Amino acid sequence: MNLTLHVWRQAGPDAPGRMVRYEAADISPDMSFLEMLDVVNERLMQTGDSPIAFDHDCREGICGSCSLMINGVAHGPNPGTATCQLHMRSFADGDEIHIEPWRARAFPVVRDLVVDRAALDRIIAAGGFVSAATGSAPDGNATLIPKDTVDTAMDAAQCIGCGACVAACPNGSASLFTAAKITHLGLLPQGQPERLQRARRMVERMDIEGFGGCTLYGECQEACPKMISIDTITRMNRDFLRASMTPVRAAVAESD
Amino acid sequence: MNRALALWHSSIGKHAVMAVTGVIMVLYLITHVVANLLIFQGPSGINAYSRFLHGTGGALWIARLVLLVAVVLHIMAAVQLTNRRRAARPVGYAAGRQPQVSTLASRTIRWGGALILVFLIYHILHFTLGTVHASFVEGDPYHNVATGFRNPLVVVFYEIAMAAVGLHLYHGIWSSGRTLGVSTPSPRPLRRQLALALGVLVWLGFAVIPLAVFAGMVPA
Numbered sequence: 352m353n354l355t356l357h358v359w360r361q362a363g364p365d366a367p368g369r370m371v372r373y374e375a376a377d378i379s380p381d382m383s384f385l386e387m388l389d390v391v392n393e394r395l396m397q398t399g400d401s402p403i404a405f406d407h408d409c410r411e412g413i414c415g416s417c418s419l420m421i422n423g424v425a426h427g428p429n430p431g432t433a434t435c436q437l438h439m440r441s442f443a444d445g446d447e448i449h450i451e452p453w454r455a456r457a458f459p460v461v462r463d464l465v466v467d468r469a470a471l472d473r474i475i476a477a478g479g480f481v482s483a484a485t486g487s488a489p490d491g492n493a494t495l496i497p498k499d500t501v502d503t504a505m506d507a508a509q510c511i512g513c514g515a516c517v518a519a520c521p522n523g524s525a526s527l528f529t530a531a532k533i534t535h536l537g538l539l540p541q542g543q544p545e546r547l548q549r550a551r552r553m554v555e556r557m558d559i560e561g562f563g564g565c566t567l568y569g570e571c572q573e574a575c576p577k578m579i580s581i582d583t584i585t586r587m588n589r590d591f592l593r594a595s596m597t598p599v600r601a602a603v604a605e606s607d
Numbered sequence: 608m609n610r611a612l613a614l615w616h617s618s619i620g621k622h623a624v625m626a627v628t629g630v631i632m633v634l635y636l637i638t639h640v641v642a643n644l645l646i647f648q649g650p651s652g653i654n655a656y657s658r659f660l661h662g663t664g665g666a667l668w669i670a671r672l673v674l675l676v677a678v679v680l681h682i683m684a685a686v687q688l689t690n691r692r693r694a695a696r697p698v699g700y701a702a703g704r705q706p707q708v709s710t711l712a713s714r715t716i717r718w719g720g721a722l723i724l725v726f727l728i729y730h731i732l733h734f735t736l737g738t739v740h741a742s743f744v745e746g747d748p749y750h751n752v753a754t755g756f757r758n759p760l761v762v763v764f765y766e767i768a769m770a771a772v773g774l775h776l777y778h779g780i781w782s783s784g785r786t787l788g789v790s791t792p793s794p795r796p797l798r799r800q801l802a803l804a805l806g807v808l809v810w811l812g813f814a815v816i817p818l819a820v821f822a823g824m825v826p827a
């Protein structure tokens with residue numbers, strides 16, 4: 352198939368960027384989207400052009416590195432699919448495809464389609480973990496947890512931290528990302544002692560990083576390659592509001 | 608006090624303020640729309656209700672004060688959150704961000720809110736103070752309504768504003784439950800029956816009156 356690409360090219364963080372047009376001829380419909388870009392890059396290098404920089408690692412939908420806004424839709428047209436799992440058969444011969452980086456103040460462009468998503472790491476570092484040392488893996492049934500609780504926690508734990516929720520959100524909010532971790536840990540017994548302060552610290556960090564607030568458009572849920580539900584945002588809001596009603600000193604004393 | 612301030616500074620706290628003040632205004636709107644329908648009973652019904660409200664003395668002013676505070680806080684939070692939203696994405700998408708599932712109601716929540724504010728000011732000048740009313744009679748709401756919709760432009764403005772109120776409630780009521788963390792988990796979290804029912808009922812209840820008056824169904 353033959354395609355016309357419009358790709359965001361930007362030489363560095365402070366360099367001006369622009370959309371550049373490329374013809375991508377003889378693309379196999381069985382290629383993944385990233386393989387298509389590999390082919391385009393190989394041809395660019397043969398002609399002495401610099402290849403298009405984009406993030407990728409596992410290419411099997413589990414690492415969250417790939418991060419492309421494809422025709423204005425995060426990770427492209429297929430629901431529940433990361434860019435690396437999107438195949439060219441989802442497009443038609445002759446299509447024009449616009450490829451842009453995630454756009455958010457908290458995600459500065461590093462080069463071309465690569466953005467710095469360290470802001471998400473800092474949200475996790477603010478409290479998205481259980482601080483107690485738990486030793487080696489415990490016996491499977493040592494702590495009994497109801498099946499539906501485990502399932503809901505596992506659904507939230509599927510977050511791969513790609514940032515599509517931010518990219519797709521009209522508010523540029525990282526609520527789905529933050530809420531997924533708060534829900535994952537907040538549902539499990541190991542996460543209970545730090546539950547409220549975790550919600551408070553992670554939400555505070557999310558605000559400090561410059562993400563927008565959540566008005567529940569629902570776009571994040573649709574963009575999420577793991578289809579994480581906005582129910583997690585309801586849980587985050589509940590935990591955060593409860594934390595705000597709880598005296599700060601008592602909450603900090605729990606674990607500091 | 609520090610905790611209240613910290614809450615107000617957070618984006619979730621501001622949304623919670625919007626949700627709580629929104630719920631207060633929705634509760635008021637429900638009493639407003641039910642009382643409005645008294646107009647179809649002739650002058651006795653709605654004028655008696657008006658006398659009852661004014662007879663409560665302080666209570667009327669307390670209600671007005673609560674509503675005023677709710678409106679002011681709702682707008683303050685909305686403006687600040689809108690500023691955060693602008694700052695959160697200084698460079699937009701060249702191809703445009705294509706909405707996938709968001710409703711028209713959610714996408715018009717800000718401009719709709721601004722329109723409702725303009726309407727609210729006009730509405731108070733129209734029926735509370737009478738400033739922009741051609742033949743305002745203090746204490747006779749039946750007469751004021753029956754003569755207040757002769758100008759088709761006024762009717763059209765009211766109808767547009769009421770559609771905006773309906774849309775605003777459709778997204779606002781649903782999202783308030785989620786903002787405050789009281790909604791129950793759902794396999795289809797974007798579905799919103801309660802908000803749909805309330806939004807439609809409030810919209811129709813308000814929208815019918817200017818049309819009925821204009822059509823001559825409320826004799827002066």
Ligand code: FES
Binds near residue numbers: 410411415433435436
């Ligand atoms: S490259 Fe790992 S998720 Fe796409």
